[in-house]
Amino acid sequence: MSQLPKGWIQTSLGELCTKLTDGSHNPPKAKVIGLPMLSAKNIQNGKLDFGLGSRLITEEEFVAEDKRTRISKGDVLLTIVGALGRSAVVSTHEKFTLQRSVAVLSAPIISSDYLKYAIESPSFQKQIFDNAKGTAQKGIYLKKLRELNMVLPPLPEQKRIVEKLDEVLAQVDTIKARLDGIPELLKCFRQSVLASAVSGKLTEEWRKENKKQFDGELLHSARQKYGSSKYKDDLFNQAVLTLPETPDGWRVIPAGELFSYVTSGSRGWAKYYSDCGALFLRMTNLKYISIELDLEDTIYVELPQSVEGKRSKVELNDLLISITADVGRVAHVAKDIGEAYINQHVALARPNIDRYAKYISLCIASENVGIKQVGVLKRGATKAGLGLDDIRSFALPMPSVDEALAIVRLVDQYFTFADTIEAQVKKAQARVDNLTQSILAKAFRGELVPQNDDDEPAEVLLARIAQARKEAEALAKAAKKAAKAPRKTASKV
Template identity: 40%
Template sequence: MPSGLPMLSAKNIKARKISFDEYRLISQDAFDHEDKRTSITPGDVLLTIVGAIGRTAIALDSHQKFTLQRSVAVLKPDAIASKYLSYLLESPEAQSFFEKNAKGTAQKGIYLKTLGGMKVPVAPVAEQARIAQALDGLLAQVDTLKARLDTLPALIKHFRESVLETATSGKLTENWRKNYGNREWKSIAVGELCRLKSGIAASIDLEHHEGSHKYFKVGEMNLKGNELYLHETGRYLSLDDFSEKALLPAGSIVFPKRGGAIATNKKRILKEESFVDLNVMGLIVPTGVEVLYVYRWLETIDLAKLNTGTAIPQINNSDIAPLIIPLPPSDEQYEIVRRVEQLFVFADQLEARLADARQRVDALTQSILAKAFRGELVPQDPNDEPASVLLERIAAQRAAEPKPKRGRKTAAH
């Protein structure tokens, strides 16, 4: 068992909570050294100040002893209640301050001195409690809504998988088939139905920025516009350098055959006759067979399970060729493709609505926080002690505190 004491970082501060799921362990001596700097006590507000700036959490009595890396600031409120401060730092005004004042290139951060100069609205103590209580209730409802929305991508993914399963098993067109004499499907190996062809290795000095024949690598599968058909690329090869026999015809279904990209399960269709990289394999679908039907069937295949590589994942022709594809008559292939596309359009619409709903919920959180710190969320009580009085009392207390003695400087020799 690993030993040591926990040192957390910015990644442990999320959803206004401190996560102990994963952290670094340090020795007792190292912990004591860091603890002098952080000195975390219950009620302290933790603020991420490097990378994902502006996430907060409050240290609680129930938390185990821990220290923090410098990516998290420890704020010890005097005039402000911990919950009030935590919410305030997540408000649009505070987030805007962080965005404007963050410094750095690879990873931006907020300096503690900059953070110390940040002006914040301070409500009377009693009103701070009312605001925090109101935000607890409202944002809990928002969080519940977010959690429900977070379950929907998995449901939509399952819906797509179910569509493909029913499509390639014959269930999707079962009633349609009854009107056409219940013609039987065939089961045929991929290697018997399609021609398998791998790509070519082309050195970068033979690539061009324009030309008559496009050249696709695995990376092009990630480009916007290439989600189904491959047509966007900045690479071209010339027939002066490569044989015409190396071309894959339009309608070929291509996918990664080597490396970690296999696990992404990306499959694409060539929009036009093209060259592909050596790390790509193509299925050349024969005339008379609906390319999109074969493509949708291939979507049901997990390429990662076909991997026969050891150190480097790899798929060979011998891994693909024996796979059995259920093949309906050509008119039913077309009908299956039509129905699948129709259902997938519906799934696309659901995903678009989900994305819009998430944006609205995120905007709702910021709207509630903005309203709270404009003084519009809860009623104000004229009997509350004014915040100015509170601030004056704290200033007086700080002025009365003994100043730390400064050590005498020794002369340099």
């Protein structure tokens, strides 16, 4: 800041505080019951959160630790190790102490809320990060923390700044909350589109103009030419019971009749990992409520000429399905990705009619068809996920090829619309985040509220703080002396 507003003064954090210390560097072992010893994880979104769990210590241990921190209502907490720069004002009389990752600041003469906002300002945050030390986990030492620059306006102006920031940032938080809620709405929208698509509701108007039915002869020819997979009647019958009502002209087909080949990846790929070579696809490459293959996080393998895992080589229009843990994610291989294989947590299903590939993917991804059937078929005390028989036994509501392609086009249009909104929301969220920082920066340049010539200058306030700090230090020394006195008397006796 080149020039401070009238009545303001440049000082250091240490000059503003009558107490600036951190929590225990050697915390007691955790107990089953006791008093809380909080850490940086308990300071989130500008608030102190006891609900996030903490180390518990005995009353006796608390008394010893509390001599260091002596936390009071109105103190400001600041994370100084690991998660740097998060702050909160202590708003409770509940007893607790701290681990080393949190510093406690007491500045009773100035506004606690002003101090918290000042810590959150871009200029102060930059100082924290610029002065942090360490490699694996960065932290800022108390000596350096005390030296960090901070601007101090007159006390009445501090209160005006806090009131204005409370008002403006509450509005920003409201906007942010609304924006943060949109992705969940879009998730529901996408599932609604999928549910309408695979139940025939999305193409009701299309069927009025196109009298097409599922072509059994086409499937028979494909099975003769490319083959099919054996399914289990009992599993298929269970799956059928979960299906929504489907339009006339559609048929419910076991997935095995539509898949020429179903397999899963093999184990023991780690020895083939490489910086280049064939793609190695895992569950992380399959997304939620989407059938797009995600290739952002990829691993490569180099295989010898003869290896068992080559049976899981991926081809164009294959379907990839997660079969362990987070079961039922699906991706359609819509384009040539070169040589690629899958690991043991993913199944590969190869449609015998390519034009149905994307539609079948939508069926498996939809809540009212695939996800519901996954929930039924994966049940069991010892069953950790889906077996290949389960996949072959999916009950799929099948329209004509032409209607399936019409469904895919409509879903693509709706999903593109949702993607556009999602991208706009992300940009808006970034602008809102920048807006918060811009407002804080403006506040601590003295541009958010007007100055008042009648306000007591900050330098007078700083002198009072210095006097209060001297008195606090004197009281601390007297308390230590008093604590030692009984031991001396006892030794003389």
